[in-house]
Amino acid sequence: MAEITVTATLDSLNTVLAFVDEQMEKAGCAMKLMTQVDMAVEEIFVNIARYAYHPEVGEASVRCEAGGDPFQVIVGFVDCGRPYNPLEREDPDVTLDAEQRPIGGLGILMAKKLMDDIQYEYQDGKNILTLRKNG
Numbered sequence: 001m002a003e004i005t006v007t008a009t010l011d012s013l014n015t016v017l018a019f020v021d022e023q024m025e026k027a028g029c030a031m032k033l034m035t036q037v038d039m040a041v042e043e044i045f046v047n048i049a050r051y052a053y054h055p056e057v058g059e060a061s062v063r064c065e066a067g068g069d070p071f072q073v074i075v076g077f078v079d080c081g082r083p084y085n086p087l088e089r090e091d092p093d094v095t096l097d098a099e100q101r102p103i104g105g106l107g108i109l110m111a112k113k114l115m116d117d118i119q120y121e122y123q124d125g126k127n128i129l130t131l132r133k134n135g
Contacts, residue, residue, distance in 0.1 A: 052081025071135030
């Protein structure tokens with residue numbers, strides 16, 4: 001599994017996406033699958049960049065593995081920010097008008113819908129969130 005560590009800021013988003021795309025391209029990943037994974041990766045990384053260390057800045061590691069039979073993409077995020085399991089948050093009620101809905105939660109909901117599996121654990125002072133998408 002390949003891994004990079006970046007500063008957990010929005011400025012690092014393109015680096016993270018390029019890294020994940022490189023791993024998926026090496027494995028011959030289909031474009032539709034890459035697009036779905038990229039959307040979920042962006043949502044998760046933006047949340048880490050905005051909230052994990054706020055108002056401070058820290059680092060985040062991103063791991064990516066693609067391939068296998070059956071084909072799958074696994075992307076893991078690790079940060080040492082404040083403990084937070086986004087999967088415990090109640091999904092927003094998307095039947096309400098935008099003005100009636102509380103802010104937040106749509107990105108995680110979208111990631112849940114795009115991925116086949118999302119796991120979270122807090123271990124040894126680290127948030128570990130793993131996305132899994134089957135090809």
